[in-house]
Amino acid sequence: TQHMLLLGHTLLFSGNPLSQNWEDTVSIDSTGGVLIKDGHIAEVGSADALRKAYPTAQITDYGDALICPGFVDAHAHYPQTAIIASWGKRLIDWLNRYTFPEEMRLSDPDYAREIAGRYLDLTLAHGTTTVSSYTTIAPHSVDAIFDAAATRGQRIVAGKTCMDRNAPEGLRDTAQSAYDDSKALIDRWHGKGRASYAITPRFTPTSSPEQLAALGTLWSERPDCLMQTHLSEQVDEIAWVRDLAPHARDYLDTYEEHGLLGDRAVFGHAIHLEPREIDQIAGSGASIVHCPTSNTFIGSGLFDMAGLAARYIPIGLATDTGGGSSFSMLRTMAAAYEIGQLRGTPLHAAQLIWLATAGSARSLHLHDKIGSLAPGFEADITVLDLSSTPAIAQRANNAETIWDQLFATIMMGDDRAIQDVWVGGKKRT
Numbered sequence: 001t002q003h004m005l006l007l008g009h010t011l012l013f014s015g016n017p018l019s020q021n022w023e024d025t026v027s028i029d030s031t032g033g034v035l036i037k038d039g040h041i042a043e044v045g046s047a048d049a050l051r052k053a054y055p056t057a058q059i060t061d062y063g064d065a066l067i068c069p070g071f072v073d074a075h076a077h078y079p080q081t082a083i084i085a086s087w088g089k090r091l092i093d094w095l096n097r098y099t100f101p102e103e104m105r106l107s108d109p110d111y112a113r114e115i116a117g118r119y120l121d122l123t124l125a126h127g128t129t130t131v132s133s134y135t136t137i138a139p140h141s142v143d144a145i146f147d148a149a150a151t152r153g154q155r156i157v158a159g160k161t162c163m164d165r166n167a168p169e170g171l172r173d174t175a176q177s178a179y180d181d182s183k184a185l186i187d188r189w190h191g192k193g194r195a196s197y198a199i200t201p202r203f204t205p206t207s208s209p210e211q212l213a214a215l216g217t218l219w220s221e222r223p224d225c226l227m228q229t230h231l232s233e234q235v236d237e238i239a240w241v242r243d244l245a246p247h248a249r250d251y252l253d254t255y256e257e258h259g260l261l262g263d264r265a266v267f268g269h270a271i272h273l274e275p276r277e278i279d280q281i282a283g284s285g286a287s288i289v290h291c292p293t294s295n296t297f298i299g300s301g302l303f304d305m306a307g308l309a310a311r312y313i314p315i316g317l318a319t320d321t322g323g324g325s326s327f328s329m330l331r332t333m334a335a336a337y338e339i340g341q342l343r344g345t346p347l348h349a350a351q352l353i354w355l356a357t358a359g360s361a362r363s364l365h366l367h368d369k370i371g372s373l374a375p376g377f378e379a380d381i382t383v384l385d386l387s388s389t390p391a392i393a394q395r396a397n398n399a400e401t402i403w404d405q406l407f408a409t410i411m412m413g414d415d416r417a418i419q420d421v422w423v424g425g426k427k428r429t
């Protein structure tokens with residue numbers, strides 16, 4: 001097959017800008033090129049050298065645009081696509097009032113398929129090429145998102161959301177059925193094409209100790225899967241967990257005691273952590289996913305990026321759609337910046353864009369496949385127009401460096417900034 005050569009400003013990573021200086025780990029080559037062959041990145045280098053080495057390659061010249069890895073949204077709920085931006089409730093009331101009724105509607109397999117497709121099209125339009133999604137308790141809702149991703153050639157992580165208590169009739173499974181259904185779905189989807197499975201207990205309030213134990217057993221049988229869940233998102237939720245599990249040392253312990261802590265564990269939110277929980281997460285190699293638009297929208301709190309990064313905990317970035325208020329990882333980076341400001345630790349544009357790509361990929365153990373422009377990586381690429389609106393163009397004109405330009409797009413950009421999206425080496429039109 002033919003080589004394709006993308007030319008423009010290329011975003012390059014050589015380390016983690018949260019644990020080292022960003023200048024030493026993230027750079028932009030203003031005359032760069034990315035060579036694609038057979039769905040993968042074959043070479044990255046200077047435009048001139050690549051043009052000379054591959055004179056017959058089909059060239060797309062992006063000029064002043066920034067060629068980035070496709071965005072990776074490390075925590076989302078595709079079934080909540082139609083209830084995003086629902087007014088006036090905090091976490092538990094928001095789940096009962098808006099989320100559970102909508103997840104119930106996905107009991108209809110046709111509706112689940114429609115929402116799965118609509119969701120992936122929306123996220124692709126915002127430059128997101130991989131998501132790690134929760135589903136509903138219905139196994140067909142898991143098939144729907146894996147099918148929709150396969151149709152689009154996308155890398156995807158998903159798993160059956162398990163709940164056997166404190167959820168309405170019709171949205172509850174059992175410890176045994178959660179184990180059986182999750183196991184069958186792992187056999188059907190894990191490692192098929194670009195799919196991987198995450199064992200997904202929703203959170204302790206909706207999973208009984210028996211269910212958490214069953215899923216801990218399943219994870220021990222299939223340790224190559226991820227395990228994703230929610231942790232310490234809102235103060236009222238933590239108080240509820242304390243009532244439900246008075247013997248537990250803390251919220252994390254309710255997972256830990258059932259074998260649900262390990263280096264392939266991915267904890268969403270993790271805002272109000274106790275020192276012991278931070279020590280255990282740091283020691284286990286588990287990841288934490290920051291969901292900034294959700295944490296402000298649902299009123300959950302201010303994530304401690306600097307403190308957790310200082311412990312070398314892998315951190316990803318996510319929309320948490322539809323608790324989050326946007327499908328856009330640009331908007332999500334902007335919210336992460338704002339929360340950093342409120343905590344006195346602003347993130348640099350290089351750190352923000354790393355979090356949305358390589359950082360999220362690392363949190364999902366996909367950092368050898370996606371999230372970087374490097375040889376051997378899958379060719380998921382998002383091209384950012386750094387002057388996509390008159391306001392951004394005017395601001396970019398005044399920029400001292402390209403980082404300043406990128407920062408303007410992060411703060412003010414929307415889907416108009418997404419100039420092109422490549423998925424597995426194919427351009428989405």
Ligand code: GUN
Binds near residue numbers: 091095099203320323
């Ligand atoms: N905690 C448990 N379920 C959910 C959910 O769907 N969204 C958010 N933001 N938090 C949760």
Ligand code: FE
Binds near residue numbers: 076268323
């Ligand atoms: Fe969530």
